[in-house]
Amino acid sequence: MVGRRVRRIDGLAVLAVLLLVTGTIFDRGIQAADKPSKQPQAADKTVVVLVHGFRQEAKDLQKLNDYMEENSRFQVLQFEYPSRKITVDKAAALLETFVRTRASDSQINLVGFSLGNLVIRRYLADMRKTNPRPTIGRVVMIAPPNHGASWARKFRRGLGRLYGGPVVLQIGADFDKLEPTLATPSDFGIIAGGMGDNVGFSKKTLPGDDDDYLKVETTKLSGAADFRLVKARHGELDDRQDVHELALHFLQNGSFGSEQKRQRLR
Numbered sequence: 660m661v662g663r664r665v666r667r668i669d670g671l672a673v674l675a676v677l678l679l680v681t682g683t684i685f686d687r688g689i690q691a692a693d694k695p696s697k698q699p700q701a702a703d704k705t706v707v708v709l710v711h712g713f714r715q716e717a718k719d720l721q722k723l724n725d726y727m728e729e730n731s732r733f734q735v736l737q738f739e740y741p742s743r744k745i746t747v748d749k750a751a752a753l754l755e756t757f758v759r760t761r762a763s764d765s766q767i768n769l770v771g772f773s774l775g776n777l778v779i780r781r782y783l784a785d786m787r788k789t790n791p792r793p794t795i796g797r798v799v800m801i802a803p804p805n806h807g808a809s810w811a812r813k814f815r816r817g818l819g820r821l822y823g824g825p826v827v828l829q830i831g832a833d834f835d836k837l838e839p840t841l842a843t844p845s846d847f848g849i850i851a852g853g854m855g856d857n858v859g860f861s862k863k864t865l866p867g868d869d870d871d872y873l874k875v876e877t878t879k880l881s882g883a884a885d886f887r888l889v890k891a892r893h894g895e896l897d898d899r900q901d902v903h904e905l906a907l908h909f910l911q912n913g914s915f916g917s918e919q920k921r922q923r924l925r
Contacts, residue, residue: 705796706762707733707910710754712773712802712897713742713823719897720772726903731911733768736761742774743824747837750826751781758782758793768796768910769844772897773873774826776803777841784842797913798847799906802896804873805849805880807834809865848885848909849924851878852896860892870896883924887915 707727709720717739727735738757740750758767771779779798786792811823811831829837852870853859859869868875872893879886887905889896896902905915914921 704765705733705768706765707731707735707768707770708754708758708762709735709737710769710771710775710778711737711739711742712771712775713826715742715772722898722900723770723903723906726900727907731907733910734762734765740778742826746825747774747777747781747829748840750778751785754778754782755785763793766794766796768798770799770801770906770910771803772801773804773893774830776800776805777830777837780841780844783844784840787842795845797910798844799909800847800849800878800880801902801906802852802870802873802893803849803878803880804830806877807831807838808873808877810872843880843882846913847880847883848887848913848915849878849880849883850887850889850896850902850905850915851875852891852893853888855888855890879924881924884921885909885914885916886922886924 709717709724711717711720717737720737724735724737727733736757738754740753742750745753769779771777779800783795783798786795808830811827812834814823814827814831851873853868853875856868859865859867859875860871861869865874868888870891870893875888889899889902889905891899891902909915
């Protein structure tokens with residue numbers, strides 16, 4: 660009789676333990692389900708292609724690359740071309756191959772610095788003749804020589820080619836031949852450097868406001884959805900975090916800030 664009672668008590672004890680363990684596991688399962696997943700979100704199908712400027716390499720836009728990767732879901736790609744050896748049209752052809760092989764099934768956003776913006780504009784002109792066309796999203800132009808560069812016009816043909824290759828002639832003395840081959844993007848914003856006065860960084864070497872290399876007016880292009888002036892020299896713009904923030908904001912929202920501060924160029 661005692662033995663049966665002991666066995667019965669032992670059985671009840673085991674059952675109680677099993678129920679306790681099962682309940683604990685069930686509760687943990689509910690808690691785990693309630694917690695947000697720590698799995699990384701799927702990458703955005705939109706790609707951002709960075710195009711560097713004259714006498715630069717892809718690594719010169721590394722800070723911009725890192726900022727966009729850390730603060731967005733965009734896939735960021737860095738395009739490189741030998742700016743001192745080839746013309747704008749040949750650089751654009753290399754960009755077309757780069758995009759087609761690296762991001763053919765994605766929407767393409769483009770961010771250019773200085774000369775890189777003319778490469779982008781020539782690429783866009785060429786792409787309008789292709790079928791099927793790539794899906795182009797937004798374009799951010801940082802310090803673009805949209806109407807050529809006065810410093811490049813000072814070089815004679817022999818000296819210009821020695822200094823920077825054929826592209827110096829294209830953005831200088833021969834810009835009137837290059838300009839008709841450049842497209843205006845559909846949705847784009849411009850960031851220019853300058854002092855915000857009538858003197859600029861060059862101290863009257865260039866008439867009007869400037870970034871020490873380009874006049875502010877030279878950067879402007881009709882049709883821009885927004886324009887922003889940053890108080891910085893030309894060579895500083897690609898590394899500044901405020902410029903990175905503006906560029907990313909435009910890619911995500913179509914403007915550099917609030918609607919009240921938007922500056923459309925007509």
